[in-house]
Amino acid sequence: MTVDLAQEARDKGIDYFLISFVDLFGVMRAKLVPAAAINGMARDGAGFAGFAAWLDMTPADSDMFAVPDPSSLIQLPWKPSVGWLAADLFMDGEEVAHAPRNTLKRVLRAAEGQGLRMKHGVECEYFLITPDGQSLADAADTQDKPCYDVAALMRRYDVIREVCDAMIALGWGPYQNDHEDANGQFEMNWDYADALVTADRHAFFKYMVKTIAENHGLRATFMPKPFADLTGNGCHAHISVWSPDGTTNVFSDPKGDLGVSKTGYHFLGGLMAHATSMCAITNPTVNSYKRINAATTTSGATWAPNLVTYGGNNRTHMIRIPDPGRIELRLADGAANPYLLPAAILAAGLEGINQQRDPGPRLDINIYAEAHKAEGASRLPLNLLDAVRELEGNSAFCAALGNETVSAFAKLKQAEWNAYASHHTAWERQNALDC
Numbered sequence: 001m002t003v004d005l006a007q008e009a010r011d012k013g014i015d016y017f018l019i020s021f022v023d024l025f026g027v028m029r030a031k032l033v034p035a036a037a038i039n040g041m042a043r044d045g046a047g048f049a050g051f052a053a054w055l056d057m058t059p060a061d062s063d064m065f066a067v068p069d070p071s072s073l074i075q076l077p078w079k080p081s082v083g084w085l086a087a088d089l090f091m092d093g094e095e096v097a098h099a100p101r102n103t104l105k106r107v108l109r110a111a112e113g114q115g116l117r118m119k120h121g122v123e124c125e126y127f128l129i130t131p132d133g134q135s136l137a138d139a140a141d142t143q144d145k146p147c148y149d150v151a152a153l154m155r156r157y158d159v160i161r162e163v164c165d166a167m168i169a170l171g172w173g174p175y176q177n178d179h180e181d182a183n184g185q186f187e188m189n190w191d192y193a194d195a196l197v198t199a200d201r202h203a204f205f206k207y208m209v210k211t212i213a214e215n216h217g218l219r220a221t222f223m224p225k226p227f228a229d230l231t232g233n234g235c236h237a238h239i240s241v242w243s244p245d246g247t248t249n250v251f252s253d254p255k256g257d258l259g260v261s262k263t264g265y266h267f268l269g270g271l272m273a274h275a276t277s278m279c280a281i282t283n284p285t286v287n288s289y290k291r292i293n294a295a296t297t298t299s300g301a302t303w304a305p306n307l308v309t310y311g312g313n314n315r316t317h318m319i320r321i322p323d324p325g326r327i328e329l330r331l332a333d334g335a336a337n338p339y340l341l342p343a344a345i346l347a348a349g350l351e352g353i354n355q356q357r358d359p360g361p362r363l364d365i366n367i368y369a370e371a372h373k374a375e376g377a378s379r380l381p382l383n384l385l386d387a388v389r390e391l392e393g394n395s396a397f398c399a400a401l402g403n404e405t406v407s408a409f410a411k412l413k414q415a416e417w418n419a420y421a422s423h424h425t426a427w428e429r430q431n432a433l434d435c
Helices: 005-012 035-044 100-113 150-155 157-170 195-215 262-282 286-290 340-354 384-392 395-401 403-421 426-432
Strands: 016-022 028-034 046-048 064-068 074-076 079-091 117-129 174-179 185-190 219-221 235-242 319-323 326-329
Touching: 005 035, 005 079, 016 035, 016 064, 016 100, 028 035, 028 046, 028 195, 035 064, 079 100, 079 195, 100 117, 100 195, 100 340, 100 395, 117 195, 117 340, 150 157, 150 174, 157 174, 157 185, 157 195, 195 219, 195 340, 235 262, 235 340, 262 319, 262 326, 262 340, 262 384, 262 395, 262 403, 286 384, 286 403, 340 395, 340 403, 384 395, 384 403, 395 403
Parallel strands: 016 079
Antiparallel strands: 016 028, 046 064, 064 079, 074 079, 117 185, 117 219, 117 235, 174 185, 235 326, 319 326
């Protein structure tokens, strides 16, 4: 059914629409469109200069048009006169192949062609910090093991409640909020859904949390490792694959090991086989590798993987199987692109299904303490450059995700690494000035 956005505006009291997209670096871009002009924008799209965002374009390229998806409409809970819309990018009448939302939709279509439909949920961890970004916003949050600390949680009740109330009103089905393992860190969980729906909600959630935090005089950050001695921000993804009508979980098999079907294990095998290549997407910043290769934190554990391993209900592994018919990928961090993350997971998983990849036996060990027992396990990349090289060198994964997307993403990430590598730091002067 076609949605008339102008009528939606009249019915819901919307004066303006934010027509938005997320670029390759996960930055949300938007134009503010008056309701009186929305029908034209819905037909033709809002115009952007693609080079002005993190996309693989030049100033000489044609105008890029963001065509809004009416089904994604969300009224801003803190400003209901404004409606937010996720958009798909087009140029010269064709889809921008490397645009993140287009990439996800393309991989979803490939899955649909095989009679498969992915659903997923995300656990988005974030810190509440001072507006200058230098320290935690709550000076009293100092416990060595602050996870689930009720006092620190309730000191941020006004922020947490406003975000949770918004998710309730939006129909996302939030079901718990907690203080996480690091001082100043929080997590809010809501129901899983079809991959594109969750991706849109993930993108909006990050924008919403940052905005509500600002409205309370605070700053929210999803940076993978904002503080060296504290646990970093993960973005754990819970994944299941279903029949086309969404009624049958094809990962579920009561007779399978831990209640997971052969198809589920082949999908898991794909994740294992392509994990080091996925890393550039799941862990897309220089800072990301300070989380997955971190030393022990003040709480006693990083809760992040270093090796490509899987286990049962065991949080020390890169992948765990917490329940029948569901797997959790614990690799991704807070910087992961909301659209490229599920696209990469599904691309790797489909390749695993098609090649009937065997993930090997699970490891029922504490991998943090007994890593030496994980014989043959691959180590995750040590830095962004290694991860980008792994990505570019994996032709099977590149083809599954989309060569245009990989090429554009790798090109921009290589430039980011070069900028980082040319940056001089105080550590270098301290350790090399007298060499």
